[in-house]
Amino acid sequence: MDHDFLGLKKELPPRRSLFLLLGSFILPLGLWCLVSYTPWIWHPLVHVVDPGEVEFFSEGMDVPKATFAEENANALKAGQAVATGFPVNPAYLPSPHKVARALYTGFLTEPRLPGEPWLHQSLARSCSVIFWGFVLSSVVGVPLGILCGAFRFFARLIEPFIEFFRYLPAPAFGALCVAILGIHDAPKIGIIVIGTLFQQVLVIANTVRKTDPALIEAAQTLGAGKWQIVTRVVIPASITNLYTDMRILLGWAWTYLIVSEVVGTTSGITYFINQQARYRQFDNVYAAIIIIGLIGFISDLLLARFGRVLFPWQHPATGPGRLARFQAWMATPGRGLFPGPPPARPSLPPAA
């Protein structure tokens, strides 16, 4: 079955799997390079090097190809010196190497305005907004979700309203949040809480409801009471899935970040992006967007790794997909991101 690329639900050989994984990043990057570094693909503008005697042109200006040709033709007719230049893409599509450089130089460039935050300060502020938004949401959402999942009473009492509320778009509460919470970070955290909390209650309630009823019955026949079942069976039985839920919900919190940062006074990474766009430093804009993605991806990777430490009883054969296994592989001590001694596995005596 060596040439069956599209086997349904079939495991791919590891080499091909790795190849595809790299390909999923290399393909879009290659496309970007192709558009950026091949002068005859797209490149709708001409970057003027020497304006010659064309009146409208000045050095360093980007003009549309057609205009450039037309003006040069006119100049030639009038016997004036023609302008020279080379084809370029618009400023909003910087080439990959510029963005790559900006990933590094972005942190070293002094802000243009006095009192303006550095890139790392902007990032730190964004992360703190996310952190507090998610923590506050979880402090309320997790216990509420567990109650709803464990007891029909709370589910009927709380969930219908939340079902309704979660359809209200969180950004719509921006003005309210500012009116109530002021213009600094509080309304931003408020938006993230509104965006996350209601989903969180429902998602967690659903996960808790899926607790295997046989485990609950087993605990009952062992003498467990109602609250003992919640604390000693329902919560531990669903904790690994809850942990995964929380990782996904943290991703949702990130999607509310940009919206929340334009509420009140614009701050954090959004402020940085807006300013750089204003200066037409689009390489810095792309770099900032990529950094947000990297922070999200790496924090999820670390949380996944941490989950393996927290929940050693998880069955290795079930659950994680290819990407999760790659993440786990990257995050395993002794391999991937953490070179060092491998973890000690619980050893079993030979079967009786």
Next chain:
Amino acid sequence: MSLQLPDYDKLSPEVAARFDRINQRPVTLEVRGLRRTFRTPEGTERVVFDGLDLDVHRREFITVIGPSGCGKSTFIRIVAGLDEASGGVIRLNGEAIAGPGPDRGMVFQGYTLFPWLSVKKNVMFGLRLKGMSENSAEESARSWLHMVGLGAFENAYPHQLSGGMKQRVAIARALANEPRILIMDEPFGALDAQTRAQMQMHLLQIWKKVDVTILFITHDLDEAVLLSDRILVLGCNPGGMRELIRNPVPRPRSFAQFLSPEFLSVKARLETLIHPPAEHPEEEPLPLARMTDAGDDVE
């Protein structure tokens, strides 16, 4: 014609004496007039059983057998307190039961070990609920694991064990609570044939050493005859007790008895009770789809 069981009480003084001894022991589980009905979607009532009476004596091994869907599980779930009766009463050592409790241990068909706890902590679960100290619970768990032959696995997690080992831990976990009665709902149903045979002998050895009454559900006739003192046969339409068979096969039991006359006659009797001969065997023959030209010489 349905096959009758010879009256072994008259034929064999040993059998009569054995059941006399059992009957002299105190009654552990007393079921009186038990009734369970379900409301069907059409709004009518379906009676699963009505007026079920049963006395189970201390250290007796009772097996419940019957066709699927005839309330075997419902019956023992009511005894365990996981399901409610529509009428009647169940007493354990003279006290009426209400809801589940640690005096009735249960082993389920599915694996119900807590996956987040090690084998030892699983066995300690009930003891810790009772308020026993960590140390003595641990000591007790160790001795029960030793009893089921899993002393070396106390720190393993359930997912590292085979199906048979998981059920042995489940038995240890239920017995550690020192229940008056151990309820087993097709505990070996999910195991392969060899493991099931091992587990059957293993269960008999444990039962020999432990003062516990066992109420055991199975749909496997061999298993019922191999393990039990008496076999409660439940029927369908009308539901309820078909027969309560005293199992004449002498103890100690072994697989060598599978071909003994007692074993075979009990099994044959169970067979006729559970799969009664068709009432109208001479109805219209099914039309025979003619697949080949080979003729009708195939019976």
